[in-house]
Amino acid sequence: MRRLAGPFASLAGLLAVSCLPGGRLPALTGPPPTPGRALGPVVEVAPDTGPLALAFASPAGDEVEAPLPTLVFTRAMHRLGEAPDSPAIVARITPPVAGTWRWLDGRTAQFSPQRGFAPSTAYTIEVTPPGSLDGQTLAAPVRLAFRTTRLALLDAELAQGPSGRLRVRFNQNVTPAALLAALRVSDEQGRRVAVEALDKTHAQWLDLRPLRPWPAGVIDLAVARGLVGSEGSIGLAKDETRRLREADPVVASLSCGRTVDEDEGGESRSECEEGSAIDLSLSAPLPPATVRSRVRVTPPVPLELRPLWLDHGATSSYEIHARFRTGVTYKVEVQPSTGTPSRLRPFLNEGATLTMRTAPPGPRVDLLARGTHMPPSWTAPLQAQLERVERASFTVAPLDLADVRAPVGPESPAFVVRGAHVRQVER
Numbered sequence: 044m045r046r047l048a049g050p051f052a053s054l055a056g057l058l059a060v061s062c063l064p065g066g067r068l069p070a071l072t073g074p075p076p077t078p079g080r081a082l083g084p085v086v087e088v089a090p091d092t093g094p095l096a097l098a099f100a101s102p103a104g105d106e107v108e109a110p111l112p113t114l115v116f117t118r119a120m121h122r123l124g125e126a127p128d129s130p131a132i133v134a135r136i137t138p139p140v141a142g143t144w145r146w147l148d149g150r151t152a153q154f155s156p157q158r159g160f161a162p163s164t165a166y167t168i169e170v171t172p173p174g175s176l177d178g179q180t181l182a183a184p185v186r187l188a189f190r191t192t193r194l195a196l197l198d199a200e201l202a203q204g205p206s207g208r209l210r211v212r213f214n215q216n217v218t219p220a221a222l223l224a225a226l227r228v229s230d231e232q233g234r235r236v237a238v239e240a241l242d243k244t245h246a247q248w249l250d251l252r253p254l255r256p257w258p259a260g261v262i263d264l265a266v267a268r269g270l271v272g273s274e275g276s277i278g279l280a281k282d283e284t285r286r287l288r289e290a291d292p293v294v295a296s297l298s299c300g301r302t303v304d305e306d307e308g309g310e311s312r313s314e315c316e317e318g319s320a321i322d323l324s325l326s327a328p329l330p331p332a333t334v335r336s337r338v339r340v341t342p343p344v345p346l347e348l349r350p351l352w353l354d355h356g357a358t359s360s361y362e363i364h365a366r367f368r369t370g371v372t373y374k375v376e377v378q379p380s381t382g383t384p385s386r387l388r389p390f391l392n393e394g395a396t397l398t399m400r401t402a403p404p405g406p407r408v409d410l411l412a413r414g415t416h417m418p419p420s421w422t423a424p425l426q427a428q429l430e431r432v433e434r435a436s437f438t439v440a441p442l443d444l445a446d447v448r449a450p451v452g453p454e455s456p457a458f459v460v461r462g463a464h465v466r467q468v469e470r
Contacts, residue, residue, distance in 0.1 A: 103187060120174075135168070226265070231258075299321060301319040344367060348362075371400065
């Protein structure tokens with residue numbers, strides 16, 4: 044098969060480099076497409092006219108990720124069909140990076156590094172390209188200047204426990220010694236908390252632990268501007284701060300997991316559904332033993348506290364299960380811890396109270412024909428799931444055009460069910 048040369052081969056190179064970081068196509072001229080001509084030229088690449096010049100160069104600027112240095116010239120430099128590294132390109136990269144320059148087409152050259160460019164580093168590339176195929180040369184070398192992605196703090200996480208692990212994570216490798224020199228951990232009064240590194244080698248995340256148990260209350264972390272990673276010379280752009288722990292946890296919410304709407308004396312109110320758990324949410328994790336010791340129910344009933352998940356022996360999400368009697372009003376209390384907050388024991392700073400009464404679950408009907416438009420010829424049965432319903436009557440009415448186009452709302456159900464509670468069915 045004969046290889047294409049000329050403008051169309053160069054167009055392929057131009058389109059390829061347009062997707063590179065910082066890349067853009069040079070201005071192209073040509074007539075607009077001719078209607079009805081499938082093979083008419085939509086874009087025409089300028090022919091080899093005028094002096095040799097650089098049409099495109101990349102990368103440039105800051106925060107360049109995975110750079111692939113690329114040059115596009117206005118005239119053919121490489122003869123198609125020859126080895127991709129011919130003619131040779133003379134280039135100096137500072138700091139040095141091993142790799143190979145190759146021609147992607149007659150006008151486009153690209154550098155492929157063996158192991159990539161180091162992060163957080165300022166690079167310069169000076170290229171002396173060969174002459175064009177018709178013997179023209181550039182008046183001066185091509186110079187590129189750019190900086191690769193700089194070091195950044197991603198997050199910091201403090202595990203539970205009096206001596207829980209502190210994990211600090213960056214987007215690049217950092218040595219423990221460099222981090223400790225730039226790091227400050229402090230308590231609510233701003234007093235420094237001494238920490239040591241558990242890791243011995245550089246990594247993107249480093250684990251630390253306190254020399255003494257963590258203090259109670261707020262714990263803050265700060266990393267000073269200028270911290271340099273292990274693979275580059277450009278440091279953090281600004282001081283970074285993170286709050287590792289807020290003040291001692293409080294009860295965020297205390298509520299029935301499922302409710303039943305009751306209408307009593309013309310007044311509507313919600314009761315806890317029989318068999319439902321009480322949902323308890325805290326502002327920060329605490330161990331189950333600490334939370335269980337603070338839960339009270341009046342009048343007393345046997346209860347069980349179930350954590351929904353555990354992370355290092357603590358969680359902020361619980362369910363309270365108890366044998367509540369139907370129709371009886373109960374007071375569920377989560378009482379705050381007593382005494383003075385201490386770094387040696389978990390502490391609940393603020394509690395909550397829920398007054399509730401249980402009621403039998405109400406009837407429920409689920410229509411299983413959701414979102415279905417039935418044709419007039421429909422003969423299959425409509426399926427419904429009934430819970431605590433002895434009998435339910437259904438009325439199905441045809442939809443006119445106005446019904447179909449109207450939004451579904453609480454006053455416009457697609458199906459009408461008499462004698463039972465119904466979940467809204469969408470058209």
